[in-house]
Amino acid sequence: MDNILDVKGLSVQFSTHAGVLTAVRDASFFVKSGEVLAIVGESGSGKSVLTQSLVRLMPDPPCQIAGGEAWFEGKDLTKLTETELEGIRGKKISVIFQDAMTALNPTMKIGKQITEVILEHMNFNGKERSSFAEELVQAFAISGHKAVDKWLMEHFRMEQDRIDQVRNKIIDMLGSRDAKVKVAEWIKKEGNITRQQAYDIAVSLLKLVKIPEAERRMSQYIFQFSGGMRQRVMIAMALACRPNLLIADEPTTALDVTIKSEVLELLISLIRELQTSIILITHDLGIVASYADRIHVMYAGSFVEKGLDKDIFYNPQHPYTKGLLAAIPRLDLNAQEKLKNIEGVPPNMLDTHKGCPFAPRCEYCMEVCLQFPPPETVLSETQSASCWLLDPRAENARKAFHI
Ligand code: SF4
8 A cells, every 4th residue: 555644753843931842753654545543642642733733733833843744645745835735635634623513613504614615625726727737738648548537536536437427538638739728628617516516515425424314404503413413514524525634633532432433433434435544543542443554652742652453452562552551441340450540640841851751650661761762663564662671772671571
């Protein structure tokens, strides 16, 4: 599978009255096409800042990308202008927020909100039309017919049967002398969608997320929906433009436990069907157990362990990951046994910690942990962790702590 997103050494800072706060420190990760990547960690570990800063949802100032790169479809998101980013945010990368009640507009009917998203992101102005036409002419000269299908799929989110209908017409245009002008005119006439078409798409999206009486619901406001239904509306809106990447930021935290898994199951089945990749952010390892392909554990703005779901659940290596797993309530727990927790609190992100940020809470802490940040140790093809105990130079310490 190809990587749809490649983030290298990303750091995000906030300028505050008390000083500079580094919320994300040198984070590197990738997302493969069609996979579910889960980012887990306590509240305040930097998960949301990391992902929301990719599409600049954090206000600048005070939030700023202090370094690193984030490659998406051949473009470094950190270097794009606001206008360039508008062509990606909401269209190719969508976000589902924790609480639909605050994320959606309470004064606008649901149908209008979804329709507006579709019209805003799926229609193109004159400048975009000519740039898309030029892109297609160039791609066609290099890759031939295949370039047409890819172009229709990427820019117009067309299904295969619709592509089959229009492909030959576009190829004819590309064979003419004024190909660019003709393609730009075709986009204006047929590539753009009308308000009625957008409305119909919105209704079908509500049906897709299993909202009963979708047509009637289109004219209701968000406060007229239950918690689970509100989250479904937000999923529908996020999927409106068939994004390539979906960032689901604690999508079920505001829901009660009975509908949590129902909503999550619906979300995962939809993104599998639409072949969208997803970054699932949560503080609850129990939630990701059934859905994630890979899991990254975050602490104090850095990744401390990365691995496949089976690596993290059956062979965790970092003391923090082990602590998180031990804190999950289990049905087979004796009624007298106390739930385990990780003692202490996360560090103040305003402080510049010299060594391992987990050191004050770690039962295995050594002298070296207080002096130097632990390097990332690659443990297998799929797993890595940043802990001095795993460093090949700490053989004796490993034996002593049975790691
Ligand atoms: Fe604990 Fe040291 Fe590993 Fe940090 S580097 S998690 S303090 S053993």
